[in-house]
Structure formats: structure tokens, C-alpha cells
Amino acid sequence: MAQYRRVSGSVGLITLINPPVNALSAKVRQGIVDTVQRALGDSEVKSVVICGQGGVFCGGADIKEFGGLMTGPPLIPMIHSIEAVDKPVVAAIEGVALGGGLEVALGCHYRIAHAKARLGLPEVTLGLLPAAGGSQRLPRLIGVPAALDLITTGRHVTAAEALRLGIVDEVTNQNTVDVAVKFALSVEGRQLHSRRLSTTPCPRLDDLDALFEEVMQRVKQSARGAIAPVACVQAVRAAATLPYPQGMEREKELMASIFHSGQARALQYCFFAQRAVGRWSLPTGARWDTSEPRPVRKAAVIGLGTMGRGIVVALAQTGLSVVAVESQGQQLAQAKQAVSGMLERGARRRGVAPQPDLVRYTQSLRDVAEADLVIEAVFENMALKREIFKQLDAVCKPGTLLCTNTSGLDVDQLASQTRHPELVVGMHFFAPAHVMKLLEVVYGPRSSPQAVATAMQLGKKMGKVSVAVGNCRGFVGNRMLKPYMEQANFLLEEGATPELVDQALEEFGFAMGVFRMSDLSGLDVGWRVRQADGLTGPDVTPGQPERSRQGRRYSPVADLVCEQGRFGQKTGRGWYQYEKPGSREAKSDPWLHSFLEGYRARHGLVARRISHQEVQERCLYTMINEGFRILDEGFAAGPEDIDTIYVSGYGWPRHRGGPMFYASMVGLARVLERLEHYHQAHPDVPYLEPCSLLRRLVACGSPPVHKWREVIRSPHSQL
Template identity: 40%
Template sequence: MAVDYTIRDGVAVITLDNPPVNGLGHSTRLGIVEGIERANDDATVAAIVITGAGKAFGGADITEFNTPKATQEPILVTVIKVLEQSAKPVIAAVHSVAMGGGLELALGAHYRVASKGAQIALPEVKLGLLPGAGGTQRLPRVVGLETALNMIVTGTPVMSEKLAQTALFDEMADGDLLDAAIAFAKRVAANGAPYPNARDRKIEHPNAAGFIQFARNSVAAIAKNFPAPHKCIDAIERGVLEGFERGIALERECFVALVQTPESRALRHAFFGERAAAKIADVPSSTPTRKIEQIGVVGAGTMGGGIAMNFVNAGLPVVLLETKQDALDRGLATIHRNYEAQVKKGKLAQEQVEARMALIRPTLDYADLKQADFIVEAVFEELGVKEQVFRKLDEVAKPGAILASNTSTLDLNKIAAFTQRPGDVVGTHFFSPANVMKLLEVVRGEKTEKDVFATVMQLAKKIRKTAVVSGVCDGFIGNRMIEQYIRQALFMLEEGALPAQIDRAIEKFGFAMGPFRMSDLAGNDIGWAIRKWRYREQPDLHYSRVADRLCETGRFGQKTGAGWYDYQPGKRDAQPSKLVDDMIVAYSREQGIERRKIGDEEIVERLVLSLVNEGAKILEEGIAAKASESIWSI
């Protein structure tokens, strides 16, 4: 049984014990109902406390997604009704993490006591769903319409102390949570019934209808292609304007409809794929890992600086190496500027900026990397340059240090061979901007030791990256797929489309960013360098040269203020460029290509299928072990 039942000082304690997040699977739900009934039948029990074992209060049981057990009674809606109808007061002792179904369960209790630092969220929207057990109705009634709507539509966690003054929590525990919850339970039991239910509270807002319309307009602008946020607002609105019962009925109707949408199926597939990506067949979770306390980063450019930020954000000190003082100064200034931008947006406090900058030790001397446990190079993408760096690292790095390359295309086995310790060499391909992009390709060389691999996968989790395992090939997974995607986009430019149309079509389809906005963000010079290498090594491979024409004018993207689009100083908004559009049309004319009208459907089909086809080849070749690894690389 995934639930433990004990009695402490006249209070029944129901403890969810279904690691890792105390998922509300069928056995857990059944155990809760049986525990409530048992406590109500016991004359010696005055009240009931529900809490979670370990590092979570509770959450959804993802192992039951798409299985018959997910709809087997008692479903969560039934469990919550049992809590609400309990003759004895039910108190949820919330700690660590209460998300999704875990938060909905807590909302069904009569009272809630919380510890500080607990993460509170209804993240179902991230799976293309909405809360299906009353979350859209009960949360607005306890935290207010505006706070609840923001939480539900974004799925973003909120710390418990930020909700301390709302009716979500009746008490914040200073000491031991369970002790505080039991003491609270005894007090409310002594006061006697009736006990409050969140469903009975009124939603008070000075202009509820107006605020909901404002929220609807905002969602239309940022999530127009995803139905779940819109359905969340629909359900909340119904509950606000027509009451709890009408609201929860629509919530259920919307939930059932959303489960069948292609958007939700795709998001759930990606969700499971992300978790599967961390599991490596021949590297079990019990594999010993190396201690990582000191990081070294070679190269303070755009990529190196972004990589350094990942580690200091996680509290790991970084020695940042450059060959020239002006490059080092420029890199540090860029890092500081990136942090200051977060301060302006309210995402960081000024003292946090100073603390993170203090974790970076700049240097021009390789000897300062001697104590580093993990060293990653982020230097120019040329094998000769990588050779110089790795031969030097082999000389100075201590035994057992992991040497990582951020190469995006080069042969990791050749790089490892530049050292006397190829087993310690691994690829860690960050994507630009490295401090923002979630994906990290972990490239496994022929001689990479298993403990090195296990350590890097663990480290990726610490710096909050989604790690995808790749074998060694030209471009690995992500860049290899993206190269064909970009190649197809360039063909369409010379055939008749323009950058804004192509980006708009694929973004409408659901991509966060089109190929040309993406290229401007990453830097068009990077792709240019790769193409020039392709022209030498694979002269029979056909490419459109229109992107080369762009780069020859120095339009490398956002970093130069001009790329496929124009950019105003200090802004990232892509403005279509007449100069570029004219250049494309002229290029087609020079090549003798008669331009034609290309529809959005053709654009989407050609771009998506280029990814699909290359992904299939990568799987067939064994570069990726699972299809989900190709998904997470695009």
C-alpha cells in the first residue's frame, strides 16, 4: 500500500508514500479513502492530517497516464469529495512540492498547514491539459482570481510563503511541519463542526469579467496555437460567473476534450521523452559518480560566458580562462550585463548578481585550472584549435578531472585522442544562448568511461538542463537535424518565399521560433563556418548560397544588430528587412530561378519532414538510442 496510517495524540496521520513525488496513483487514492473512513469510524480520533513522505507532499502519478488505472475509482475527484464530506476535520500538511493533483488534494482538505519553501503549482497546462479535479474552481476561491488565473494558465510554481497571506494556507509552520499540523488539527477539532470547504468560498474581484477578458487577450497573443490556456480561462470564467458546480462541470468537459487534442498528445509524448532520455541502457542509476565542486571553462566568448553562467547559477565556482585580457574583460562584462537584464525584469535581486559574479574567477593562465573537477572548452570550432586546448588541458588537469568539449560538429574521438586520458573526455554540446536553452547534448566517445558519463548526466540535472545522449557523428543529433531544416528553408527562399513568411508559417504551426529568427539569435556566422567546411568536404552536397551572401555583408544576427532581420539597439524584436528581401529576390534572378508563390502548408510540410527524415536516419544509425532523443534535440 502506498499510504501509511498512524495515530498520534488522537489525530490520524495519513502519509502518502509513493516515491519519488508521492504520485496519486490508484493504490494511493484508495489508501487515502480507506484512511479517511477508518479515522471517521474510530471514536478515539478527533481529526485527520494528510501529508507526504520524503521530499514531496504529492503530485500526479505519471506512470498511470494513458492506462485504465487512471480512471479507476476512486478517481481524484471522488477522493476529494470524501475529504470534504468527512465528519472530522481534514488538514493537509503541505511541504516541499505540491503540484497538480497533489495541490488539488490539498485544496479538498478543510484546512492547510504549510512549511516555507514548498513549491505550489498546477502545471497541467504544460501538458496541454487543465487541472481535472477542481483546481480551476477551488484555487481562485482561496488565493484570489488574479493569482489563481496566472498560476493555472502558466503552470509556474509559486513558493508557499508568497501565498501565506491567502486563504490557501491557514498556518505556516515555523518548526516541524507534522507537529504543527497535529497541534492545529486538535485546535480546530476542539472548536467543532462545521468545517470549511474551499468550494463554498466566494470569488471576490472588483471587475472579474474585465480581468478575465484581459487575461484572454493576453493568452491569445502568447499562446494562440495552444488550446489548453484558453480552456483554463473558460473554466475559471464559468466558475466565477455561474458558480462552482457549473464551473467544475465545464472543467471536466474541457479536460476530456483536451486529452484528445494533438497538442496535448504531443506535449505528453515530449514529457515522457524527456524522462526517458535520462535513462541509459548500459549505465545504471547505481553507477558511481565523480565529485564535482570546481568548474573550469575555457573561452569567455558568447558560448563560454553562457556556459559559465549555468554553473554559477547552480552555486558552483567557475575558473573562466581566456588567452587575452580584452577578451576576458569583454566576456565578464557580457555576463554581468545578462544578469543586470534579469534584475530589470524582476527575476534576480542585485545581491544575487554580485554573489554569482563572485563565483567567477577570471584568469589568463591554464595553471589555474589545476584544481578543477570538470573543465569544458568553448573555443573556436576548428579541430586544430581544439587540439591545442586539449593537449594543454591534458598537461595541467588533475587526475580524474573530466574534460568536456562543447563541439557542435567535430569528431569527439579525435579530440579525445589528443589526450593521454580519452576515458575522461566527453562531449557537452550546449545550445546558444547557453544560459537560456534547456537542451544539452551529452556526446559519448568510444572510450568515455561510464562513471564520466553518469557524472555528466547528474551534473546536467544540477544545472537544470535536459540531457540527451548522442553518439559521435557529424553534427550529433540537434545540429544534424537543424542543418537539414535550415537547408530546406534556404531552398524555399530562392524559390519564392521570404524569411518573415517562413518563420510566421512554422511558428503558427507551433514552433517557438522560425529558422531565420533562430539563426539570427544563434549567429549566422556559425552556420556560415559549417557550410564552408561542407563545401570542402562534401562538394557534391547541394546548398543554396543565399545565406553566404547575407554573411558576406556582415549581417550575423542579433549580435551585430542585423541579420535576416533588422534589430533596434538594445532590442530583440525582429523587423523584416527590405534590404534582405531585395537581396534574396536578386539572388534568385542571378541563379535563373523563377520565383513562385509558396503557401504556408508547403512551408510547414517541407520543414517538418526534413526534421523527421533526418531523425529517422539518426535512429537507424544508432546515434540516438531513442526517438525521444531526436525530439528533444529540435
């Protein structure tokens, strides 16, 4: 709804009311239409101010109405009616003006923003374009290049940047509505023709065709198959080359072409999935998400390698006091310099003063005694981690939450080293920890709901997408990654090259294929894990061939590459070659191709032609199959959790929705049939056998992804 009252004698004040973000629901749109008409008919009113209740202007369209029958006044005529008013209309922007909210503000004649407000047109992140005139008005206001940047990326801008770009007329630190009312009084009686963006042409540019060609190429490259950014470019081109009415028609056509697309459904699914990952209960009836988190004022991080440093930065940027512990003096000095630099750069980006004093560095574990929460971040060695948890149990004050940053080790083994295993949880960060959004919070068998709630809440404060997962080898993300990477190695044995595999996966939408990503993260990381598991070396299983381990197929290709000292970008050689260590430009390596040919010859393997389709099916469907096993065994609460993990932390293309959603889009029967085909061809790879849950879902008629929980109903939930 919208509330109307007259203030300061001649200003009609319209307040949007639809908590929490005043989304443009049918009732709000009707309220705007009614109150605008009321202001027009009020002879005492000479100007109008539109604001939002609760310190928020408007968060945009009500996404819950997408796909359903739209009722109430359409958005576009409503905005046109605001723009057509012959009394100055001022938008008082507090909090956010996003999507349809910014489009409403662009329909106003003037815009005043609070200094802390954020503005943007993020529709592209939902597989859409700003189709209530945003793609037509914004280029007319700030020019084509700036509008293309905002519309094709969907990024939010601060009030200060909005002022520089010309989106808003004034920024204030005072009460925005009061400032807007004073501003409205000052412009009463002014001519409004030049303030109506629909009648304003785009600023002229030389060689417009060259600009759009360059932008289109750049957008297609970065979109990696997403169609919405391309449609956004086409819509802005219409604004630059067509009169406003024809531009609006083109905007409407483009929106119609993508609104019901699979990509739009996938992106909107991601939007809701990210919000749903916190809503589930335990078999006992306890709920961590309704448990009161413990207060965390002081944190500690043990181990200041690359991951530990990033965790220190992520904690300090929330304003927490952090004790950073590193037993090696040289490593401690290097970490101190690195963390200070990261905090400084982060503060500059956010426009705030750095706070290096929040971090205290020490070589003594005893200095964490007063911490409310400790995160252990040493390298993946169970014996070392067990010893650290034993020491922490002796040193820390009662009630301290003890967390491990392990990427896949048994959290319960660490909890068993303490007197209070209910206070132990996993906090699996992703490198670089101060940048990557995903946080897997690992719920050990004895972790208390309050401990999990505390870790989840801390993740939220750090700006992370926190997902609670059960305690199994590799948890969710890395457990699913293992068969994906193994299949890629098997494909090399059978005739593929790293380039072919990576091209197929990048064609699917990944920013990097599996081998380029391995070179980036370092081949030695996985090699150390395989060594710890006793998998490396030709004679680890007496009586079995080199390409078999523990009774199943195993590829030692990556181990053999590592034995040559080829660890990826850090050494200048890996699956690819690089001009120098640390360089990021991957080039095809003749040595690697020759090595693969020799390897196949040594093992009597005949190379065959492998298609992009086979690469995608074998790598992705095996990952998906493992996801079904995780759901069936109760280590994830639902498909949304798995998809959020993969989109937020593993580079899964967002416009594909996540691996489980993608399976539903492909068709579960198709996934089942292809897995059966590949398992028949490779019976020595057990994880190719379709999971029983996948079979049950197909037998139930392949219900949509949001109905899977009804079929799962696992009595063995590990959460």
C-alpha cells in the same frame, strides 16, 4: 495506501504512502477514503491532519493510470468527502503539493506548508486541466487573476509565494506535521462553512468580461496552437460565473474534450521521454547510467565568450568552485563583470545569497591543474581546440575529465591529442548556457561509460536535460537543423519571403521561424562554419555553377547577405531590419526583397507561389528524415532522445511531441509519400530521399513510436 493513527489525544493523522512522491494511485485513493471514514467514526478525534510519507505531501495523479481503465474511488468524490468532514482537516504540505496533490489540499479546510515546499497545478503541461475541482476551488481561494496565472502556465510556486497568494495559511521551517497537529488542536470546534471552498464565491471583480477577453488573447498568443491553456481559461471563467456544481460540470466537459486529444498524448509522451533518455546500454553490455560518476568538486572553463560565461554561471550556481580562463586581458575583465552580474541576478531570482567567490579568474591555462573536470568553450576552430587539448593533457592532474563544448566538431580528434582519450567527452551547451535546459553529452568512440556518467550527472546537477548522443558531424540537434535551414533557403530561391517561411513555421507552433531565429543568433555564426567547410564563394568548385557544391544543390543566399555585413539583430540588419542594433522587433526589409528578386533574375529562377503547407512539409519532413538516418546509424538511442533534444533545445512546440513523435502522428506513410514527391522534384538534394529506416517502418505497418526500437536494432550503435 494511507496509514491512520491518533496523535496528541484528539488529532487523527492520515499519512499517504506511495513512494517516491505519494502519487494518487487507486490504492492511495482507497486508503484516503477508508481513513477519512475511520476518523469520522472515531469519537475521540476532533480534528484531522493529512500528510505524506518521506517528506513529500503528494506529487499528484498517477500518470501511469492515464489512458487505462481507472479503478478505485474517483478523485472528485474523494475530495468532496474530505471537504464535507465536520471536523477541521489540515493539510501538512512538505516537499510538493502538485496537481491532484494540491487539489486534495484545497479540499482540506486549512493548509500548513514547509518553507521549502513547492505547490502548483501543472496539468496544462500534460495537455490537461486541473479537473478534480482545481479550476473551481483555486479561483475561489486566491481570486481569478492569480488563479488564471497559475493554472494556464502550470508554474510551481514557493511556500512564501503561496502564503502571499493565500493558498496556505501558514509557512514553517519546523517539522511541518508537528506544526499542523498543533494548528489542528487550535481550531477544533470551529465552524467550517467559510473554509469549504465549494461554498465560497469567487472574489468579485469589475468588468469580468474584459478581463477574460484580455487573458484569452494573451494565452492564445503564448500557447501558439496549444489547446489546453485555452480550456484552462474557459474552466476558470466557469468558476467566476457559475455556481460550483455547474462549474464542476463545465470543468468535466472541458477535460473530456482534451483528455484523449493528440496534443495531450504528445505532451504526456514528452513527459515520459524526458525520463527515458537515460535508460540504455552499450553494445558491449557496459552502461554509463550504472557507472559510478567521478566526484567533481572543482571545475574549469576555458574561453570566456558568451557561451563560456554562461557555463561558468551554470557551474557556480551548483556550488562548484570554478577556474575561469581567458587569455585576452580585456575579454577577461569584461567576462568577470558579466559573470558577476549574472550570478547576482540569478541569486536574487532564487532568493539566495550570491557566491561570486566561487569563481577564480585567470589568463593562465596552468591554473586548471587541480580541476576535476575542464570544459573547453573557445570558438569553433578545430586547430585551436586541438592545441588546447594538447596543453590540457600536459597540465591537468591524472584522471581529470576533459570536455569540449563544440556544437558539432569531431570529439575523437580532440581525444587523440591526449594520453587518456577515454576521459574526453563532448558537453554541448545551448546559449545562454545558464538558462537553456538542453545538454548534449557526446559519447566519443573511446569515451568511457564513467566519463559519460560524470558529464550526465553534472548536467543533472546544473538542472539540465542531459541526453547522450554519438559522435557525428553536428551530433543530433545541429545535424537535423542543417537540412531544415537549407530547405528554408531553397524556398527563398523559389519565390518565398522570410516572412512567409517564418509565418508558416510559427503557425505550426515554433516561437520563432527560421529566419527570425537566425537574426537572433547571428547570421555570421553559420557563415563562419560554411567558410571553414570551404562552401562559401562563387568559385569554390571549379566547373560547377554557383548554386552547387560538392555535386549537390547549394544556396549561397545567406552568404551573400552576410557579405553585406547583415548579421541580424546585432547589426540592425539581417533577414529583417531592426530600428537599431540589438533591437528585437523584426520588420520587413524592402532591400532584402529587392535583393531576392535580383538574385532570382540573375540565376534565371522564376518565382512561384509557395503555400504554408509546402514550407512546413519541406522544412520539417527533411529534419525528420535526418532523424531517421541518425537512428538507423546508431547516433541516438531512440526516438525519445531526438524528441527530447528538439523540445528542450530547439524550440519544437511541446504540444507536437517532438519531430519523431510528430511523424508518427502525421502517419509515416504520409511522410514517406511527401518526401518521395519532393525528392522527385529536387533530385539534386540527396537528403530528401527517404531514409531506409522510414521505409522499413512503413513496410512493418507503421508501428507506434515506442515500438520503433524493435525495428531499428542497429548493429552499428555509436553509443
